[in-house]
Amino acid sequence: MDVITDIFNRLPVKSLVRFKALSKACSSLIDDPDFIKDHLSRSIKTRSNLNIILKGLHLYSVEFDYLDNAVPLDYPLSSGARTEVFGSCNGILTFSxxxxxxxxxxxxxxxxxxxxxxxxxPPSGESCKSGYIFYGFGLDVKTNDYKVLRMATFNKTDDEENESYYFDYEVKVYSLKNNSWSKITKLPFYLRFMFQFFYHLLHRRGYGVLAGGVLHWVMPPRIEFGMRNTIVGFDLGTEEFIEVPQPNCADKSYLLDVGVLEGRLCAVCNYDQEKIDVWLMKEYGVKESWTLLLSVQRSRTINTLAFLKPLAYSKDLDKVLFEINSQKLVWYDLQKKKMRSVKIGGSPGSFGAEVYIGSLIQIDDPKRMQIEKQNELEKRKNESCKKRDDFLSKGFKLVL
Incomplete structure (x- = not known):
């Protein structure tokens, strides 16, 4: 079994799911929480079992090792046109x-x-309407609990003039362990200025970026209020909002985005669509650990630099995969400082990209699984009784 365990640890998840049918011993091993944890840890360390989700009108999956064909993602309720993927963590996708x-x-x-x-x-005693909704998803490593954050904005229906500047919020957190929602009441004042119509509707910027156990968003600059770009975080452990230090970008104006590479926070500084700098925070929360990873200039191959999102390193750590302008994926060679486009067959013309890793993490409700297992046993028992009754009935007919 030690040898089998070592072999199984190196296999893709789809194979392991099939191998559960080999024997009870294999099934018990693959379902063992320690094995699931070890397999996931090895996948992260070796950058294996990675996939890319392409989010257009429909959802597509692309194997990271090949990046050749986009296959429609088959999932429950896949016919729903409004289905959005707003986060991934340890192989779990979250759908809206x-x-x-x-x-x-x-x-x-x-x-x-x-x-x-x-x-x-909506807030009690006020005439409000709900507006934009922010989502975030990640793991609270202290309690090993997967959580979803939902921030819903409200603006007063009788105050159209201040509609774009001032918002009330309702913030709730879902806990998988407790299977329940809780309301966050301690909200910082600056949260009221975080939503900006065009900034958040373009490129789906309302989805939180997970790094260091914290979900991150960018509060756009408010020139009229003297407010600059700010990275806002929500700590999944303490369930509190924090301000995250950002890198010392150039003095000229820039548009800030956040991303993640192998669990580390990235700051993406866009200078009037002429140049984009990508910074990497090597030690979470430490301002001095921000390091300039790369700079991308507008060129003949890339006419505009409206949007850039880091996705993943190559296995040799010599290249980084990016989504550019919600239209294509490119490899950036860190040594040669050159880009190469990636052609993926069957991909939508416009998309957002999300990385997820194949894993055996269990998300089903234990009570429901137990009920289904009990129902299956009852079904088999009834079928066995029916076969016995049919056999006895035929036997008596032969005697008669």
């Missing part, structure tokens, strides 16, 4: 089916779990 209808999905094990519905409630 509507403003209140959210779900977890593991594409490798095909486990799907709806989150309990939590109503969006």
């Amino acid at each position: 089916l509507s403003d209140k209808n959210l779900a977890y999905y593991n594409p490798s094990t095909r486990q799907f779990r709806r989150l309990p519905v939590s109503e969006i409630d």
Whole structure:
């Protein structure tokens, strides 16, 4: 079994799911929490079992090792046109089916779990309407609990003039362990200025970026208020908002985005679509650890630099895969400082990209799994009894 365990640790998740049918011993090994943890840890360390989700009108999956063909992602309720993927962590994808209808999905094990519905409630005593909604998803490493953050904006229906400047918020957190939502009441004042219409609707910037156990968003600059770019974080452990130090970018104006590479926070500084600098925070929370990773200039091959998102390192750490302008993927060679486009067959014309890793992490409800297992045993028992009755009935007919 030690040898089998070592072999299984090196296999892709899809193979392991099939091998559960080999024997009870193999099934028990593959379902063992320690094995699941070790397999995931090895996948992260070796950069294996990686996939790219392309999010257009429909969802597509691309194997990271090949980056050749986009295959439609088969998932429950896949016919829903409004389905959005707003985060991934340890192989679990989070879906937004509507403003209140959210779900977890593991594409490798095909486990799907709806989150309990939590109503969006406007502030009491005020005439408000709900607006933009921010989402975030990640793991609280201290409690090993997968959490979803939902921030819903409200603006007064009778105050159109200040509609674009001033927002009330409702912030709720879902805990997978507790299978329940809780409301966050301690909200910083600056949160009211975080939403900006065009900034957040373009390129789906309302989805939190997970790094260091913290979800991150960028609060756009408010020149009229003297406010500059700010990186806003939500700590999944303490369930509190924090301000994250940002790199010392050039003095000229720039548009800031955030990304992540191998769990480390990235700051993407866009200078009027002429140049983009990508900074990497080597030690989370330490301003001095910001390091300039690369700079991309506008060129003949890339006419505009409207948007750039870091996705993943190559296995040799000599290249970085980027999504550019929501239209294509490119490899950037860190040594040669050159870019090469990646052609993926069957990909949509316009898309957002998300990296996820294949894993055996369980997300199903244990109570529901136990009920289904009990129902299956009852079904088999009834079928066995029926076969016995049929046999006895035929036997008596022969005697007669």
